[in-house]
Amino acid sequence: MVQRREKVAFVSHCILNQATRARWEGGGASRERGMFRDVVEVLLSHGVGAVQMGCPEFSLYGNPRPPRSKDGYDIPEFRERCREIAEHACDLMERFLEGTAPPGFRIVAVLGVENSPSCGVVRVSRTVEGEIVSRPGRGHLMDALEAEMRLRGIDVPMIGVSFRPGEREDGLRRLGGLCSGEA
Ligand code: SF4
16 A cells, blocks of 8 residues: 655644634624634645644734734734744644654645734735735744744745635635645
């Protein structure tokens, strides 16, 4: 019998636990009940496990918390928390990549959440003229992860999924492609 490598994805915390999504009086970040079902279904359909990374926003500020952009979270306390989470995630990545009996593991992706000030991969919320708007760029946690992965020579694709209609399908399609590949 041909043994296949096991597959895992490192996922932003709220993908598996929507309770950490920001809530504030009169509103909150877009969310679903429980988990981000579409993402979980893609992972399950390809037999990919999920490693849940820490949520920097919830772990520092809980819920409710006011909406903030990347600029609003650009403070030492927050950047330090992101660095800690990134280091821990990379420690685990190294365990999977180096410390597992053959045929080993493949980490298919680091999966962030677009338009988040922390977990955005190609879209991040910024403050422009007093308004919070979506702009190209990475969130603080994804910045920290990218830096830590580069330092350790960990080469894993980073992609984001989105709760927004119109953006959601593209992220899910790309995730499916990464999950199904054997490279
Ligand atoms: S900081 Fe990241 S994990 Fe936490 S709620 Fe926002 S997008 Fe989700």
